[in-house]
Amino acid sequence: MTQCCINPSILSADFVNLEAELQRISNADAVHVDVMDNHFVPNLTLGLPVVQRIQAVSPVPLDAHLMIADADRWAPGFADAGLASVTFHAEAAIAPIKLARELRARGAKAGMALRPGTPVEPYLDMLSELDMLLIMTVEPGFGGQAFLDVTLPKIRRARKAIDGSGIGVAIQVDGGITEDTITRAAEAGANVFVAGSAVYGAEDPASAIDRLREAGSQKSRSSAE
Ligand code: DX5
Ligand code: ZN
Numbered sequence: 592m593t594q595c596c597i598n599p600s601i602l603s604a605d606f607v608n609l610e611a612e613l614q615r616i617s618n619a620d621a622v623h624v625d626v627m628d629n630h631f632v633p634n635l636t637l638g639l640p641v642v643q644r645i646q647a648v649s650p651v652p653l654d655a656h657l658m659i660a661d662a663d664r665w666a667p668g669f670a671d672a673g674l675a676s677v678t679f680h681a682e683a684a685i686a687p688i689k690l691a692r693e694l695r696a697r698g699a700k701a702g703m704a705l706r707p708g709t710p711v712e713p714y715l716d717m718l719s720e721l722d723m724l725l726i727m728t729v730e731p732g733f734g735g736q737a738f739l740d741v742t743l744p745k746i747r748r749a750r751k752a753i754d755g756s757g758i759g760v761a762i763q764v765d766g767g768i769t770e771d772t773i774t775r776a777a778e779a780g781a782n783v784f785v786a787g788s789a790v791y792g793a794e795d796p797a798s799a800i801d802r803l804r805e806a807g808s809q810k811s812r813s814s815a816e
Contacts (some may be wrong), residue, residue: 595807596620597779598654599798600765600787601645602636602734610648615796621675623765623785627800631683631734639792643672652676656704656765656785658679658731659683663690670697678725678763698764703765706731707742711749719758723783724749728776729766733785738767743779750772750780773807782807 600623604612613622624642629635633669646653652675657666662679663686669677670693677699684690686704691701700722705711718724719765726746729736746762753760765785766774784807786799793799 595804596761596809597790597804598623598763598783598785599790599796600625600656600734600785600801601791603787603791606637608779609645612791613645613649613651613785616790617650617801618722618797619790619800620649620783621652622649623787624653624655626655626657626659626669627732631680632658634732639668639672642669642674646672646674654678654702654785656725657683658704666690667693667697669692672701674699676700676702676723678704678723680704680706680731684708687714688717688720691717696723696768704731704765705745707739711745711752715752718753718756718760721760723761723763724753725763725765726781727766727791728764728768731766736767738772738776740767740775742748743775745777745782746776751781768803770802771805773803777807 598621600617602625627634627636629805636812654676655669656675666679678695694701695704702723703727728738728742762781763783764781768784768786769789788798790796798807
């Protein structure tokens with residue numbers, strides 16, 4: 592089993608003090624940056640110029656989650672900005688294989704996200720084109736929502752397919768991740784965890800990251816045995 596990663600989401604951070612907020616999570620594996628266009632999801636956050644500034648000052652690599660329509664057109668620009676990984680939504684991409692290849696060609700890891708109601712099966716044959724599969728565990732758009740246990744069987748099926756094919760695709764989960772739900776997601780096969788409110792809502796975000804990492808890794812290990 593690959594190592595468990597904790598990627599705090601800055602959606603729950605103080606947007607006026609982003610540089611300081613990034614310093615508070617310097618023990619994270621990456622920072623999860625939620626880009627929303629008020630079209631693919633009913634919320635608006637930040638765009639490429641702000642992401643570029645975050646990239647310039649962040650102590651950890653950037654993991655962009657693009658909740659935007661017309662991903663084929665806009666996602667490559669985020670890879671050009673030097674981000675470690677760029678994740679587009681399958682539902683927003685017309686040519687996901689072409690787009691994943693384009694992201695990789697521009698030096699970013701290619702991620703593809705699925706909304707809770709989108710099945711993974713139609714995408715199993717293209718998993719080798721990806722570095723990461725993001726299985727949303729809430730409807731995308733807002734932080735602070737409750738984890739949807741109904742997504743667990745999908746995580747299990749994706750893990751089975753990935754392990755069976757021997758390709759090294761990470762499974763990221765995003766939405767409602769807490770010290771409690773992370774164990775269920777890890778048991779099902781996820782190994783990269785996004786947490787917004789559980790990290791930035793904590794008194795000490797850095798210790799919240801450590802606690803989540805421990806909870807997520809223990810389960811990851813036991814599920815591999
Ligand atoms: C939701 C975003 C998440 C969000 C998670 O659409 O993609 O990254 O910030 O927030 P929590 O951890 O509070 O559910
Ligand atoms: Zn996200």
